[in-house]
Amino acid sequence: MSTTQDPxxxxxxxxREILAIQHLIAEIxxxxxxxxxxxxxxxxxxxxxxxxxxxxxxxxxxxxxxxETLENSADPALSHHLSTMTVQPAGPGTATCRxxxxxxxxxxxxxxxxxxxxxxxxxxxxxxxxxxxxxPII
Numbered sequence: 001m002s003t004t005q006d007p008x009x010x011x012x013x014x015x016r017e018i019l020a021i022q023h024l025i026a027e028i029x030x031x032x033x034x035x036x037x038x039x040x041x042x043x044x045x046x047x048x049x050x051x052x053x054x055x056x057x058x059x060x061x062x063x064x065x066x067x068e069t070l071e072n073s074a075d076p077a078l079s080h081h082l083s084t085m086t087v088q089p090a091g092p093g094t095a096t097c098r099x100x101x102x103x104x105x106x107x108x109x110x111x112x113x114x115x116x117x118x119x120x121x122x123x124x125x126x127x128x129x130x131x132x133x134x135x136p137i138i
Contacts, residue, residue, distance in 0.1 A: 011089060017127075018087045021097055021119055024127045029080035029101075038067045047120070047130045054134040077111075079104040093121040094130075112137045 013021075024045060031041040042063060052060040060066045070076070085099040096118055103111040118131040 013087060013089050013095060017095070021087050021095055021127050022085055024119060024129065025085065025097055025099060025115075025117060026082060028129060029082055032070070032077060033079050035076075038070050039063075042067065045128060047128050050129055051131040052134075053132065054136075075106055077103045077105055082115075090118065095119050095127075 028042070028045050031038070031045060034041060046063050046066070048063050049061070050063050050066060052058070052066050058069065060069060081102040081104075082099045083102070085097060087095055087097045090096045096116065099115050099117075101111075101113050101115055103113070105111060114135045114137060116133040116135070117129055119127045120130050122128055
């Protein structure tokens with residue numbers, strides 16, 4: 001029995017759509033870990049009005065806020081590792097992706113959590129992240 005609320009299914013996603021969404025989530029992890037010009041790297045992958053929530057820590061309302069937070073982080077994540085990913089349709093041109101994440105932080109600390117991501121198809125057919133909810137596990 002699922003303990004989370006399942007998204008509204010509006011029709012199956014194609015294998016190509018699922019792979020494109022999984023690729024997007026992986027590219028976001030690499031962009032977060034790369035440092036440098038977050039605006040350029042993440043601007044291609046995230047919506048300008050992206051919502052980024054880590055309950056008890058942060059709730060950001062735009063790409064600009066997220067970039068500022070990443071650039072000024074005193075304890076940046078050095079490496080994100082994603083696994084156990086599911087992708088489900090959530091409405092016309094949108095999908096929900098859940099994945100487990102293992103994050104290595106500075107000083108050798110390790111974090112384990114779950115991402116629940118909402119993505120939407122852009123007019124050019126590419127997918128972009130519109131919302132991320134981080135749920136820490138340990």
